[in-house]
Amino acid sequence: MSLELKGITKKFNTLVANDQINLKVEKGEIHAILGENGAGKSTLMNIVYGLLEADSGTILVDGKQVAIKEPSDALNFGIGMVHQHFMLVPVFTVAENIVLGHEQSKRGILTLDEAKKKIQSIANEFKFDINPDSLIEDLPVGVQQRVEIIRALMYDAKVLILDEPTAVLTPQETDELLNIMRALKAKGTAIIFITHKLREVKAVADKITVIRLGKVVGVASPSSSQEELASMMVGREVDLIPDKPEVKTGKTILAVKDLSIFNTVGRKIVNNISLEIRAGEILAIAGVQGNGQSELARALVNLEDHVTGSIKINDEEILKKSVRDSLRAGIAFIPESRELDGLIGSFSIAENLILDTHDLEPVAKRGQINKEYVRENAIKLVKEFDVRTQSIFDTSSSLSGGNKQKVVLARELSRNVELVIASQPTRGLDVGSIEFVYQRLMAERAANRAVLLISSELDEVSALADRIAVIYRGEIVGIVSPDISREKLGLMMAGIN
Numbered sequence: 001m002s003l004e005l006k007g008i009t010k011k012f013n014t015l016v017a018n019d020q021i022n023l024k025v026e027k028g029e030i031h032a033i034l035g036e037n038g039a040g041k042s043t044l045m046n047i048v049y050g051l052l053e054a055d056s057g058t059i060l061v062d063g064k065q066v067a068i069k070e071p072s073d074a075l076n077f078g079i080g081m082v083h084q085h086f087m088l089v090p091v092f093t094v095a096e097n098i099v100l101g102h103e104q105s106k107r108g109i110l111t112l113d114e115a116k117k118k119i120q121s122i123a124n125e126f127k128f129d130i131n132p133d134s135l136i137e138d139l140p141v142g143v144q145q146r147v148e149i150i151r152a153l154m155y156d157a158k159v160l161i162l163d164e165p166t167a168v169l170t171p172q173e174t175d176e177l178l179n180i181m182r183a184l185k186a187k188g189t190a191i192i193f194i195t196h197k198l199r200e201v202k203a204v205a206d207k208i209t210v211i212r213l214g215k216v217v218g219v220a221s222p223s224s225s226q227e228e229l230a231s232m233m234v235g236r237e238v239d240l241i242p243d244k245p246e247v248k249t250g251k252t253i254l255a256v257k258d259l260s261i262f263n264t265v266g267r268k269i270v271n272n273i274s275l276e277i278r279a280g281e282i283l284a285i286a287g288v289q290g291n292g293q294s295e296l297a298r299a300l301v302n303l304e305d306h307v308t309g310s311i312k313i314n315d316e317e318i319l320k321k322s323v324r325d326s327l328r329a330g331i332a333f334i335p336e337s338r339e340l341d342g343l344i345g346s347f348s349i350a351e352n353l354i355l356d357t358h359d360l361e362p363v364a365k366r367g368q369i370n371k372e373y374v375r376e377n378a379i380k381l382v383k384e385f386d387v388r389t390q391s392i393f394d395t396s397s398s399l400s401g402g403n404k405q406k407v408v409l410a411r412e413l414s415r416n417v418e419l420v421i422a423s424q425p426t427r428g429l430d431v432g433s434i435e436f437v438y439q440r441l442m443a444e445r446a447a448n449r450a451v452l453l454i455s456s457e458l459d460e461v462s463a464l465a466d467r468i469a470v471i472y473r474g475e476i477v478g479i480v481s482p483d484i485s486r487e488k489l490g491l492m493m494a495g496i497n
């Protein structure tokens, strides 16, 4: 089956989210839609899936115009969708969720037993290891996604829409998903693959449509270089491999010795890690999510409770200090979760920019916050860090992911520090913001600060690091040079040496 969109336009008040979009997807084709956050990709797909109504334009299935007013219409035309934010009920089982979804379609009620049989047969076909009786909340994200895929396939989807499916996956899970996509394609299923990740597009797409600010700006082939794709997407030249000029490293800033971290029930999450970082050096900790790196980052600023060993900044022991004193010993901390540990959502951008320093000169004078200073500081940092906002008095929760991250960077990097800890600093960001974060981290290196980068992105680690420490099951299994091949690094991250 083929799916064609003609002249799709959708406005939200004055904002034109989709502007005369034309697109044709053929049977058995993997068609990537590439675009930055906010480009209008989800809006377009929600229109195709019947969750939103277009202001104008038509949808054609096999050349015939169709009306898609709700998801059940889409399902009946053979269009399935896996959403950016999963739509599963966490306290229900796999099979229950699938039966629940089925009630919306016009194909009659499915019993739980029928559902289980069908789930099993689809799971077998694609070699998914899924128990239909598992509770959704007990499943890793990657498996939940497969449940969503199975749900779409239960209705014999001929066109499957995957909206940013890899945003939440580990490198391994991502590779597995790409293989599933290839298997679906081989069966004749068309896939609309929405993403802003260039490597993935190049790996699986047959055709690439690039969207910017609601408009189709071009069609590219998977043989285009990452740079070409990135600049089409962003509308200017983008450099994701920053220059790494020689920096003469200085004294040891961070020295971690025999650090172990235990969780609340006493299980060892990090086992006897020792490492050092010098001034002017970026050390990356590469690892698949869940191997102790998140806890390690938090432990270095004393956000973890059960830690043994030693953490020295400039020869000063900081283990067991308060978080605030750790930061004041000279650490900038860019946490993995901007929302939880980085910002106070209900506070303004200006207030978030002084969170660590609100009681210090020059922010405070004689116990009073200097409002004028706070305002000027915010205006200056918003400009320097290119935070896109209407007003510095807007709440930080109103910002997009990339802009939130820039606020965190602005606050942390504008303090007088010697060590920068950046935990998954580009997760969920679009290419333009990623480039910005890379530039800022390289600037920290050039300014002779020590940088600890914690990342699951192989490309990021290779592009930025001077040395790469690979973490696996809470241990550093090797320290390697950034020239190591992607394959070798990937294997080390999987615990294979």
Ligand SMILES: Nc1ncnc2c1ncn2[C@@H]1O[C@H](COP(=O)(O)OP(=O)(O)O)[C@@H](O)[C@H]1O
Binding pocket: 012, 015, 017, 035, 036, 037, 038, 039, 040, 041, 042, 043, 044
């Ligand atoms: N329900 C909505 N109301 C108002 N604006 C919206 C709504 N949904 C999306 N937008 C805006 O439309 C634009 C496109 O959003 P979206 O389609 O989600 O982009 P993408 O999926 O490419 O990141 C963005 O500027 C977004 O803020």
Ligand SMILES: [Mg+2]
Binding pocket: 041, 042, 043, 084, 163, 164
């Ligand atoms: Mg989206």
